[in-house]
Amino acid sequence: MVTTQMxxxxxxxxxxxxxxxxxxxxxYGVAFxxxxTTLGLLTLIATPLLWISQLLATRMVLEFLINQFKISEYLRVIKDKD
Structure with missing residues (x-):
C-alpha cells in the first residue's frame, strides 16, 4: 500500500x-x-523528555493510522468473501 510507504x-x-x-x-537551555541557572538546568533536563514524548506520540499516531488501514483492508476481504 502507498499509505504505509508514506x-x-x-x-x-x-x-x-x-x-x-x-x-x-x-x-535555549544553555543560553538560560x-x-x-535553575531555568537553564530545568530546560536542559526537560529537553530529552520532550524529545522522547514527542517521538512516542508521533509513533503512536502513525501506528494507529497503519492499523486503521489494515483493518479496512481486512474488512474489505471479509466483505468480498460473501
Missing amino acids: IKIIYRLALVLITLLALLVAW LEWN
Missing part, C-alpha cells in the same frame, strides 16, 4: 523536525544558564 517518510520527517526542535530547546 507513513515511513512522514515518520522520518517528523524525527528530523522533532530532533531540530529539541536541539533548539537545548540551545547565564541568565537563570
Whole structure:
C-alpha cells in the first residue's frame, strides 16, 4: 500500500523536525544558564523528555493510522468473501 510507504517518510520527517526542535530547546537551555541557572538546568533536563514524548506520540499516531488501514483492508476481504 502507498499509505504505509508514506507513513515511513512522514515518520522520518517528523524525527528530523522533532530532533531540530529539541536541539533548539537545548540551545535555549544553555543560553538560560547565564541568565537563570535553575531555568537553564530545568530546560536542559526537560529537553530529552520532550524529545522522547514527542517521538512516542508521533509513533503512536502513525501506528494507529497503519492499523486503521489494515483493518479496512481486512474488512474489505471479509466483505468480498460473501
